[in-house]
Amino acid sequence: MDPLSEFIRGITKDNPIFGLVLGLCPTLAVTTSIDNAIGMSAGTAFVLICSNLMVSGLRKQIPASVRLPIFILIIATFVSIVKMVMEAYFPPMYAALGVFIPLIVVNCIIIGRAEAYANKNNMFYSLIDALGSSAGFLLVLVLIGGIRELLGTGGIAIFGTQLVSIPINPITFMILSPGAFLTIGILMAIVNYRKAKKLARGG
Amino acid sequence: MVADASLFQIFMDGVFIKNFLVIQFLGLCSFVGVTKDTKSAAGMSGAVIFVMTLAATVSFLIYNFVLIPLKLEFLDLISFIVVIAALVQLVEFVVRKNVPSLYRSLGIYLPLITTNCAVLGVVLLNVLNEYSFIQSVVFGASAGLGYTIVMLMMSGIRERTTLVNVPSSMRGLPHAFLIATMLSMAFVNYFGVIPL
Numbered sequence: 001m002d003p004l005s006e007f008i009r010g011i012t013k014d015n016p017i018f019g020l021v022l023g024l025c026p027t028l029a030v031t032t033s034i035d036n037a038i039g040m041s042a043g044t045a046f047v048l049i050c051s052n053l054m055v056s057g058l059r060k061q062i063p064a065s066v067r068l069p070i071f072i073l074i075i076a077t078f079v080s081i082v083k084m085v086m087e088a089y090f091p092p093m094y095a096a097l098g099v100f101i102p103l104i105v106v107n108c109i110i111i112g113r114a115e116a117y118a119n120k121n122n123m124f125y126s127l128i129d130a131l132g133s134s135a136g137f138l139l140v141l142v143l144i145g146g147i148r149e150l151l152g153t154g155g156i157a158i159f160g161t162q163l164v165s166i167p168i169n170p171i172t173f174m175i176l177s178p179g180a181f182l183t184i185g186i187l188m189a190i191v192n193y194r195k196a197k198k199l200a201r202g203g
Numbered sequence: 204m205v206a207d208a209s210l211f212q213i214f215m216d217g218v219f220i221k222n223f224l225v226i227q228f229l230g231l232c233s234f235v236g237v238t239k240d241t242k243s244a245a246g247m248s249g250a251v252i253f254v255m256t257l258a259a260t261v262s263f264l265i266y267n268f269v270l271i272p273l274k275l276e277f278l279d280l281i282s283f284i285v286v287i288a289a290l291v292q293l294v295e296f297v298v299r300k301n302v303p304s305l306y307r308s309l310g311i312y313l314p315l316i317t318t319n320c321a322v323l324g325v326v327l328l329n330v331l332n333e334y335s336f337i338q339s340v341v342f343g344a345s346a347g348l349g350y351t352i353v354m355l356m357m358s359g360i361r362e363r364t365t366l367v368n369v370p371s372s373m374r375g376l377p378h379a380f381l382i383a384t385m386l387s388m389a390f391v392n393y394f395g396v397i398p399l
Contacts, residue, residue, distance in 0.1 A: 099328055108318065177226050
């Protein structure tokens with residue numbers, strides 16, 4: 001196995017959202033702005049990396065029959081850490097993400113990677129896998145958040161700095177919940193279209 | 204925060220205004236996963252109403268009578284997830300032993316519920332909103348009811364549109380998401396504007 005290709009696999013083929021379709025709830029709920037998307041991906045990435053490392057390090061000690069409850073306990077511990085750190089040091093971000101920070105616990109991406117990858121591979125590759133999946137998750141969240149923020153507020157601001165602004169009437173629809181479904185539906189259709197085209201070319 | 208909200212308001216919040224699936228995006232995996240036909244959507248919804256109400260009840264008791272007196276509030280997340288997992292397991296045993304016909308229709312959906320974020324979401328929102336015991340239970344049950352309504356609508360629409368000729372790259376999930384867009388618009392526009 002080549003570490004670089006393992007990393008890229010997490011962004012492309014095994015992308016948590018478009019490839020594996022895991023963890024839809026945070027993807028749609030917190031992507032009203034790029035700020036929230038970055039905060040959510042950072043929290044998820046921390047939990048994913050730590051839990052992958054821990055599961056991989058303990059994989060010889062964990063009995064196969066009770067592995068899922070143990071994974072959940074490991075994940076819940078790290079999520080509690082993220083929750084407390086965010087509450088203490090980034091209160092505005094914590095208020096914006098609300099109940100979705102504790103809900104990282106039931107995010108299928110994390111338990112999915114623990115079960116499918118970290119439980120079978122050594123710590124180094126598990127770390128690479130976690131980094132790749134986190135990067136894939138971050139990219140998709142920032143993409144969806146960017147589209148919704150741009151169309152919904154007429155501009156993109158990252159942590160208070162205005163980056164882009166377009167002269168349109170803000171479409172409030174995109175910030176509300178239907179906009180999230182519309183954005184991910186269209187993006188997923190584009191991904192499917194590209195895949196079908198690639199297949200037709202024989203790639 | 205809203206601890207003095209009336210029961211009717213909490214009920215309307217749970218079912219329509221803060222609908223778990225189309226407004227708050229909780230439990231989406233099952234929303235796109237098991238809505239291909241009405242029968243499995245109904246089975247899943249039944250199991251969710253049941254477990255959600257129970258989880259709201261039990262976790263309220265645990266949080267207020269075990270964690271707070273012992274000053275262990277920081278363990279809330281871990282204890283809730285353990286409680287839900289144990290509860291689902293228990294419900295499975297009891298239903299299988301006593302009501303085999305119900306078990307046959309709910310059976311395979313019960314284990315799925317442990318990782319359904321809607322159930323953990325109800326429990327966490329109850330703590331966040333500082334609801335009393337009755338309010339927590341009402342919120343749990345009404346959130347389950349709202350979940351059921353949307354699941355049944357969604358599966359009905361998807362059943363009727365299986366034969367519609369959509370572009371090939373739109374088939375499956377993208378199509379489901381566009382249906383969800385319209386459902387969500389209906390909920391935002393019809394129920395979001397009613398001041399309670």
